[in-house]
Amino acid sequence: MEYNSSNFLLETIVPSEELIVSRTDLKGNITYVNDTFAEISGYEANELIGNPHSIVRHPDMPKAIFSDLWKELETKGKWSGYVKNLRKDQGYYWVYAEISEVHKDGKLVEYKSIRTPMSFEKKVEYQVKYDQLKLTSGELIRHVSYTEYKK
Numbered sequence: 001m002e003y004n005s006s007n008f009l010l011e012t013i014v015p016s017e018e019l020i021v022s023r024t025d026l027k028g029n030i031t032y033v034n035d036t037f038a039e040i041s042g043y044e045a046n047e048l049i050g051n052p053h054s055i056v057r058h059p060d061m062p063k064a065i066f067s068d069l070w071k072e073l074e075t076k077g078k079w080s081g082y083v084k085n086l087r088k089d090q091g092y093y094w095v096y097a098e099i100s101e102v103h104k105d106g107k108l109v110e111y112k113s114i115r116t117p118m119s120f121e122k123k124v125e126y127q128v129k130y131d132q133l134k135l136t137s138g139e140l141i142r143h144v145s146y147t148e149y150k151k
C-alpha cells in the first residue's frame with residue numbers, strides 16, 4: 001500500500017505531568033528548549049536553538065493570533081493562548097501557552113514560554129474558532145483528502 005503524501009497528520013498528546021519550556025531572544029529566535037519541548041516537537045534541541053520560534057508554526061494557526069501575541073508582549077509584557085504547533089514529522093500538538101518577559105539587572109533580555117496540555121473540548125473549540133478566523137481573514141484553510149485505495 002502506498003500513501004500519496006508523507007504527511008501523517010497525527011496528534012502528539014502532551015503529558016500532563018510535564019511542562020514544555022522554551023526561551024527566545026527579543027526577536028523570537030529560540031535560545032533554550034527543555035528536553036520535553038524537543039521530544040514533543042520531534043526535533044533535537046540543537047536543531048531548534050538559533051532558529052525562529054516559527055519553526056513549529058502550524059499552518060492552521062491564523063496570522064492574527066501571532067500579531068496579537070507580539071502586540072501584547074510589547075504593551076503588557078505577557079501573552080497567553082491556545083496554540084496548535086507543527087512537529088518535525090508534520091504531526092501536531094496543541095498547547096496552552098503562557099509567554100512572559102525575562103529580565104536581567106532590570107533590563108528586558110528575553111522571553112520565556114511555558115506550555116501545558118489542553119482538554120479535548122478546548123482543542124475542538126479552538127480548531128473551529130481558528131478555521132473560522134482564517135476563513136474570515138481570507139487565509140488558506142486546511143484541506144485533507146483521502147484517495148481511494150485501488151487494488
Ligand SMILES: Cc1cc2nc3c(=O)[nH]c(=O)nc-3n(C[C@H](O)[C@H](O)[C@H](O)COP(=O)(O)O)c2cc1C
Pocket residue numbers: 022023024027028052053054055056057058061066069083085097099111112113
Ligand atoms: C517565547 C515565545 C514563544 C513562542 N512560541 C511559539 C510556539 O510555540 N508556536 C508558534 O507557532 N509560535 C510561537 N511564538 C511566536 C513566533 O515567534 C512567531 O511569531 C509565530 O510562529 C508566527 O510566525 P511568523 O511571525 O513568522 O508569521 C513564540 C514567540 C515567543 C516570543
